[in-house]
Amino acid sequence: MDQKENYCIKDMGLAKTGELNIEYAEKDMQALLKIRQGFEKEKPLKGIRIGIALHITKETAALVRTLRAGGADIAICSCNPLSTQDDVAAALAAQGFRVYGYKGETTDDYYRFLKKVIEFRPQITIDDGCDLVSEIHKSHPELIPEIIGGCEETTTGVIRLRAMEKDNALKYPMVAVNDNLTKHLVDNYYGTGQSTIDGILRASNILLAGKTVVVAGYGDCGKGIALRASGMGAKVIVTEINPFRAMKAALDGFRVMPMEDAAALGHVFITATGNINVITLSHMQNMKSGAIVANSGHFDVEIDLKSLKQSADSERKIRPFLDEYILSGKSVYVAGEGRLVNLAAAEGHPSAVMSLSFCGQALAAEFLVKNKGKLPKKVITLPEEIDEKISVIQLEAMGIRIDSLTEQQKKYLSSWEEGT
Ligand SMILES: NC(=O)c1ccc[n+]([C@@H]2O[C@H](COP(=O)([O-])OP(=O)(O)OC[C@H]3O[C@@H](n4cnc5c(N)ncnc54)[C@H](O)[C@@H]3O)[C@@H](O)[C@H]2O)c1
Incomplete structure (x- = not known):
């Protein structure tokens, strides 16, 4: 140092x-x-x-x-x-x-x-x-x-x-x-969407096409991640606690279900909720062997790593930013130590x-x-x-020009008298 x-x-x-x-x-x-x-x-x-x-x-x-x-x-x-x-x-x-x-x-x-x-x-x-x-x-x-x-x-x-x-x-x-x-509609959505996938791919180098990716949280970050994962050919499942956001995810074409049900179906799990213990030990026990869990929310509390560490039979670093835990005979991979994966494993x-x-x-x-x-x-x-x-x-x-309101349009938009 x-x-x-x-x-x-x-x-x-x-x-x-x-x-x-x-x-x-x-x-x-x-x-x-x-x-x-x-x-x-x-x-x-x-x-x-x-x-x-x-x-x-x-x-x-x-x-x-x-x-x-x-x-x-x-x-x-x-x-x-x-x-x-x-x-x-x-x-x-x-x-x-x-x-x-x-x-x-x-x-x-x-x-x-x-x-x-x-x-x-x-x-x-x-x-x-x-x-x-x-x-x-x-x-x-x-x-x-x-x-x-x-x-x-x-x-x-x-x-x-x-x-x-x-x-x-x-x-x-x-x-x-x-x-x-200009921050959350761009950074959280497009930024987190792309860089989270980037982080997971740099850590694991897996093929996303055909995989099932479970995204926890359908806020600005989660929406961006779901969009990019599905754009790369993954089947996306969304988990939510907010009924409106869950409905939006469903209308955007994603399957929506509780994490308890999604746990057994996913190959890759990504949290972006800002909440604690969104993926619990029991979820990880139900996952397929080889499942990858990653977090893109701010703090490293979204995946219950403490319980995973306590219950795992063994733990080893497979490659930079990818750790393998053996849990009830199955492998669970944690990307970026459960910290913001886009910053830990990518740039x-x-x-x-x-x-x-x-x-x-x-x-x-x-x-x-x-x-x-x-x-x-x-x-x-x-x-x-x-x-x-x-x-x-x-x-x-970006070299983009847009229209501006004409005087007539300004007047029209500010009046209440004109109707059918
Ligand atoms: N990785 C990055 O670079 C980056 C960038 C911006 C924001 N963030 C962080 O990402 C997190 C999410 O940000 P956001 O702007 O999308 O927030 P948001 O509030 O718009 O969305 C979070 C969503 O998670 C849902 N949620 C909460 N608890 C849940 C649970 N237990 N299970 C499923 N869903 C749950 C909420 O209902 C909400 O829809 C925050 O911690 C934020 O600070 C990270």
Whole structure:
């Protein structure tokens, strides 16, 4: 491990590879680069300390460089022990960022690195999963008066923040970036859809065509995963607890049933619920030998790995990010140790997807500074115009033009008198 006061990373020797990867990612992040150009001129984040707990990937590096272009000073750690791209962390350290994280870090190091970011006394926090906000509220409330606000990237983080708000525990404004249409309708759906399949294939290299893939949860992520799995020829079964979402899955053409019934039918199981123990030991005992279980939800609690480890006769690593457990004489394979499989076993979402999510983060940070002291200590969403601005920039980057309303159409849409 290479460490100095300003960084703790795997190997500084990887910096050159990381720089190439960041350069490559930025080529596909035109919308974010457009925002960076504006930031370079206007410096909306001048002198602001931003503390970040995000997956340390090449795309996050593009965000971090955008925030710096806006004048911010930055410290970053990972939001997941398995998701850091070590070459990217090295490149960021070489570029003078405070960066703390390595792939496969221990739980102790995970919290030590969060603490490093907290010691930086951030005025804005950017989180993916709410661990940074939660640590500040629980253990460092003395920092809160200096904090302008924070931004949250994912569904699970927003759910935790809403629970804090309900308990009157939330002490500074939090922008739910996840709730931008340009975030969850693109990142969770197209991003998780593609990258989850990518992670499972890199870990296992199985043929998906003809297999039965069970997707637990038919939210934005689950819908994307089901769509991509079926696009590759898999037969998809969906499990849900929400009747509307279950109905939607059925109308989209998938079989819907309880996990108890699906367990014996599936070859591959993917959880994307944000919930705990969605796949239990008894489900795994009922699976076919050779079944693969994977998770794409935020925390590694969706598959009951603890009970699996306790009950398995043996356990061995078959190949990177694929572990085999022998349970009642049958094999159960766990991909990516039950952590976000797209980040553990692959590289997370494609850069083009993260460009949109991170436009949201960059503009949310600017919004917080512009509205310093005026926002409620609640979970807030960005004004619609900002979300729309991101779509417009992205369409421009894609070279797509669209129609605009004529005066007659505007009048028609705003009147109630005209009917049949
Ligand atoms: N892998 C990634 O890169 C990535 C990207 C975005 C979000 N996420 C995470 O993925 C998870 C899902 O996100 P989302 O935006 O789809 O959330 P969502 O709330 O839109 O969907 C979750 C769905 O799971 C269902 N569900 C809950 N408990 C269940 C159970 N026991 N069995 C079956 N279904 C159940 C809910 O009814 C809901 O429809 C979250 O943890 C989120 O943070 C991961």
